[in-house]
Every structure is written in C-alpha cells, then in structure tokens.
Amino acid sequence: MKISRSSSPENFSTTKTRKNIELFEDYVEAINEINFNKGFVKNVDLCKYFGVSNATVCKNIKRLIKEELVESEKYRSIFLTKAGKILAEKSNTRHEVLYKFLTKLGVPIRIAEIDSEGMEHHVSKETLNIMKKFNNSN
C-alpha cells in the first residue's frame, strides 16, 4: 500500500463537475458526427449510437435543450446551437487527441476506443496539451 500522491476534497469535486457534463459532451459529439455522416439527426439515430431507449434519448435531449446546446421541434430533427457546436468540436478534438495518444503509446485500437470513451471527460487542457506534443513527436 504505497501512496505517493496526495488526495483532497477538491479533487473529488472537480471530478464531480466533470461527470455532470459528461452526458452533454457525449451527446453533442454524437449529434455532430451523425449530422456530418447523414445530414440530419433524429431520436432513433441517437438510440442506436448509444444503445439506449427512445424514451431515454427524448428525456436527455430535453436537458440539452434546457442547456441551450440543442434545438428541436416536436417530432423533428435535432440541431446543435452555436454553443452546442463549439462544445462538440472541443470534445471531439480532446477525444481524438487522447485516442491517438493511447494508440501511439501502443494500446490496441479496440481498447483505446473503449478506454478513451470514459477517460476523455477527465483530461484537463494542460494534460491534453502534453499529449498533443507527444503525438506530434512520436
């Protein structure tokens, strides 16, 4: 039982804050990707993407609307707002940098896909910059 790091409540509260926007980040990323690939996004697309029920997607989209990341009229397509688009690009870039970092390190592709899906939301911009540098010189 060796512990070289030190722990503090602030670490946990930062982690909690990051977890609170995790779903938003995943959704705007997904919406951006699906829209890029097929031109529009509907409830059913997100169900397939995440593997959850239509009711779950519907409820979560309402939360994204309240956060002004998404716009949608009843029974219609789902669009990112300006803020949603910005968050999507930022999240996608971070996810991409982390994924590439893991593969450059030697992590098998399938494992890097899985691990990065969870890890991405907890990578600070400082850590991200270091990973970016590593990617560019390896």
Add this chain to the structure above:
Amino acid sequence: MKISRSSSPENFSTTKTRKNIELFEDYVEAINEINFNKGFVKNVDLCKYFGVSNATVCKNIKRLIKEELVESEKYRSIFLTKAGKILAEKSNTRHEVLYKFLTKLGVPIRIAEIDSEGMEHHVSKETLNIMKKFNNSN
C-alpha cells in the same frame, strides 16, 4: 471535425459499467488509506476525505456493506472485508501507476492529482500495463 476512431454502443456500456463501481473503488481506497494512517476509520473521516455530508457517507457505506466490501456495526468503526481489501489494493495500484505516468509525462503534480482521480476508473488492465512499462523506462 476529423474522427479517426470508431464508436459503438459497447464502448458506452463498458463506460457505464465502470462508472457503476467508481464510488466503491474510491471508498475502499479511502478507507484503506485512512486506516493505514490512523488505525481506524469512522464516518467523519470519510466526510472530510470526500467533502460530503455525514448522511451521504452513511448511505454509501450501507451500499458497500450490501456489496460485501465493508463491515460495520452501528455507530462503530468501518472495516474492509477481504474482498474490499483486494479491491482497495487493486484500485490504489492503478491510481498510483496512472498518477506516476502523468507526472513522468510532464503533467504538473496538482493537475495529475485531479485528472487521475477521474481517469483511473476508465483505464483497462492492458492500458495500465503499457503505462507501467513506460514508467519503468523513463
């Protein structure tokens, strides 16, 4: 919007599974650490450690007891079971390897402490082994 990785519902369901044991991992790690430092663990110690209320700790300890990771009698100290101890050691090792990995990479200590608190729960054993190798040769 460049995406070099590929996404699948399995990535999200694995991530969900990992999130479901995140609290258990943090708690057994904390209990192990506090016990190591002061010989016993009480509700109030965990409140300070995590920065949450006594009611929250009490409720979460009940969940750990149901999972047979922890034993405790009313108003008394909190102990890890055999399984709890094993999970604590495993989680601590993973946390420690990741933390050291980030610092060796050049991430400032304070940032590595924060980022590793969230990332640790999403690092597969394959990725962990690669980080371990990196640590030993850098």
Add this chain to the structure above:
DNA sequence: CATAAAGTTTAGCCTTGGCTAAACTTATTA
C-alpha cells in the same frame, strides 16, 4: 387516400448519489 408501420413523446417507475433537519448514541468534561 386510408391504413399500417415506424418513429416520438409522455407517464410512471427505479437506482444512484447528493442534501438538510431531526433523532439518537457515544464521548467529553464540569
């Protein structure tokens, strides 16, 4: 163009992980 199929929303349920306030137990100290 009427009906059937596909897709979306609503209603109502559940667990997790937080909180405060109040009740209860244990520990301290006058």
Add this chain to the structure above:
DNA sequence: TAATAAGTTTAGCCAAGGCTAAACTTTATG
C-alpha cells in the same frame, strides 16, 4: 455522574439517467 458536545443514523427531499408501456405523430404502402 450529569450535562453537553461530538458523531451517527434516519427521514424525507431532489436531480440525473436509466427502463417499459401506452399514446400520439409522421411516413410509407396497398
């Protein structure tokens, strides 16, 4: 040792993120 302080549990609340079943809307088809 009786009163007070400190610590723990219980009760009851909330939001997030899941689910199924049923109602409703849109799209496709005979």
